[in-house]
Amino acid sequence: MASIFSRIVAGEIPSWKVAEDDRYYAFLDINPLAEGHTLVIPKQEVDYIFDLDEETYTGLWQFAASVAKAVQEVIPCKRVGVAVLGMEVPHTHIHLVPLQTEGDLDFRKEKKHLSPERFAEIARAIAVAFNQQTV
Numbered sequence: 663m664a665s666i667f668s669r670i671v672a673g674e675i676p677s678w679k680v681a682e683d684d685r686y687y688a689f690l691d692i693n694p695l696a697e698g699h700t701l702v703i704p705k706q707e708v709d710y711i712f713d714l715d716e717e718t719y720t721g722l723w724q725f726a727a728s729v730a731k732a733v734q735e736v737i738p739c740k741r742v743g744v745a746v747l748g749m750e751v752p753h754t755h756i757h758l759v760p761l762q763t764e765g766d767l768d769f770r771k772e773k774k775h776l777s778p779e780r781f782a783e784i785a786r787a788i789a790v791a792f793n794q795q796t797v
């Protein structure tokens with residue numbers, strides 16, 4: 663059965679998309695640690711990041727770097743933190759989390775509650791920043 667993230671890529675489940683190319687997809691985490699918390703995935707469905715073939719693995723990090731720059735343009739932060747957990751969804755994904763302090767990357771913290779309008783606004787702004795960068 664397709665993973666929930668493959669179903670998002672296929673458009674069967676909605677997402678707040680921020681970036682996409684033929685091999686990768688980035689969208690806002692539905693339970694964000696901070697505004698702009700983004701997930702970056704390969705479209706190829708592989709559970710564990712270190713099982714990706716080398717080209718997909720390298721491309722994923724390159725794509726994530728471009729997305730992170732767009733996130734940082736939109737969400738004022740000191741750094742964009744990076745985490746790979748995969749404890750919940752068995753489809754490789756990189757978390758990009760805008761950070762003010764080290765503690766902002768604590769996944770045990772209570773998640774932010776954002777309105778659908780706010781999610782949409784953030785996703786649109788990151789998408790614009792991403793598309794400007796890659797032109």
Ligand code: 5GP
Binds near residue numbers: 675690701748752
């Ligand atoms: P992990 O697998 O890295 O431990 O956690 C999975 C992450 O995916 C969580 O942060 C969770 O909020 C996010 N997530 C799970 N299901 C969905 C979904 O359907 N849509 C979105 N946008 N995020 C999801």
